Amino acid sequence: MQTTRVTIAKYIWGMTASLIILLTGGWLILAPFALGYQPWGADWANQTINDFWVGIPVAVVALLSFTLFLVSLIGALRASGVLVVTQRLQPVIAAAPAQAMMQTAAPVAPATYSDQSDLDRTLATLAAALAADLNSRRQAQASSDQQTDQTISNRRDV
Amino acid sequence: MTLGTAMRRLFPLGSYVLLLFFLAGIWVVISPFAMTTQPSGIHWIPSTINNVVAGSLLIVVSLAGVLGYMAFELRDILREAHEKQLQQELQEQQATATY
Numbered sequence: 589m590q591t592t593r594v595t596i597a598k599y600i601w602g603m604t605a606s607l608i609i610l611l612t613g614g615w616l617i618l619a620p621f622a623l624g625y626q627p628w629g630a631d632w633a634n635q636t637i638n639d640f641w642v643g644i645p646v647a648v649v650a651l652l653s654f655t656l657f658l659v660s661l662i663g664a665l666r667a668s669g670v671l672v673v674t675q676r677l678q679p680v681i682a683a684a685p686a687q688a689m690m691q692t693a694a695p696v697a698p699a700t701y702s703d704q705s706d707l708d709r710t711l712a713t714l715a716a717a718l719a720a721d722l723n724s725r726r727q728a729q730a731s732s733d734q735q736t737d738q739t740i741s742n743r744r745d746v
Numbered sequence: 747m748t749l750g751t752a753m754r755r756l757f758p759l760g761s762y763v764l765l766l767f768f769l770a771g772i773w774v775v776i777s778p779f780a781m782t783t784q785p786s787g788i789h790w791i792p793s794t795i796n797n798v799v800a801g802s803l804l805i806v807v808s809l810a811g812v813l814g815y816m817a818f819e820l821r822d823i824l825r826e827a828h829e830k831q832l833q834q835e836l837q838e839q840q841a842t843a844t845y
Contacts, residue, residue, distance in 0.1 A: 595818065595821075595822050597818050598814070598815045598818030598819055598822070601811065601814040601815055601818060602760050602761075602764070602811055602814075602815050604811075605764060605807050605808065605810060605811025605814070606760070606763075606764070606811070608803070608807045609764075609767050609804060609807055609808065609811075612800055612803050612804055612807070615800060616774065616800055619793075619796050619800070620793070623792050623793070623796055624792070625791070625792050625793045633783070633793075634781050634783055635777075635778065635781070635783040635793040635797070638777050638781060638783075639774075639793075639796075639797065642770060642773065642774055642777075645770075646767065646770050646804070649763055649766060649767070650767070652763065653760050653763040653764060653767075656758075656759055656760040656763065657760045660758065660760070
């Protein structure tokens with residue numbers, strides 16, 4: 589049997605590096621004020637301007653890099669089957685309306701809609717109940733039509 | 747696996763971003779001297795020390811990030827190649843046993 593090996597160390601490594609760089613960028617922004625070489629209320633010194641305008645892109649791009657590694661990690665986990673992609677299940681009625689209308693409420697089990705919200709479940713149950721009611725009415729009408737036809741044929745025979 | 751595929755796996759987009767941090771780190775280290783905010787002939791002022799430390803951290807972490815990712819990916823590529831080779835050998839053995 590072929591097994592799928594999930595390796596996430598490289599993504600964790602990249603995410604850790606990006607996180608450290610993000611913190612470093614944040615420190616570069618704050619350092620002139622935290623270390624006191626930028627006096628409060630005075631015009632920004634050249635070093636303050638440099639640190640600030642280097643720190644901002646470093647922090648922003650580090651966040652972007654962190655996101656890229658995170659997306660890669662999630663993609664790898666999904667590809668290996670560890671993370672399951674949640675697909676929104678379409679109701680049976682929307683997929684095959686004619687077939688669903690002829691079915692009773694039994695096929696629309698709650699397990700089919702386990703991933704949906706309460707409102708969706710309620711609507712699905714209601715739709716199934718309406719379909720079952722319509723089906724029973726059609727069957728009743730069909731049986732009454734058969735009885736009528738039988739009665740007419742009996743009268744003709746008589 | 748082609749060379750291009752291997753290179754794409756070894757250097758993903760995140761690694762290029764980390765290389766940008768390497769360049770940013772170099773600039774942060776040399777900026778006090780390039781912008782002459784560090785007077786010559788005296789001990790380093792606090793802003794210079796801060797920039798050299800923060801820039802060095804950027805350089806080290808970005809390089810470690812790129813090289814570490816590359817090492818892990820290379821290990822994965824070698825492991826996949828080894829498993830593929832084992833699988834081929836198993837198939838050949840099964841084919842031989844069939845005949």
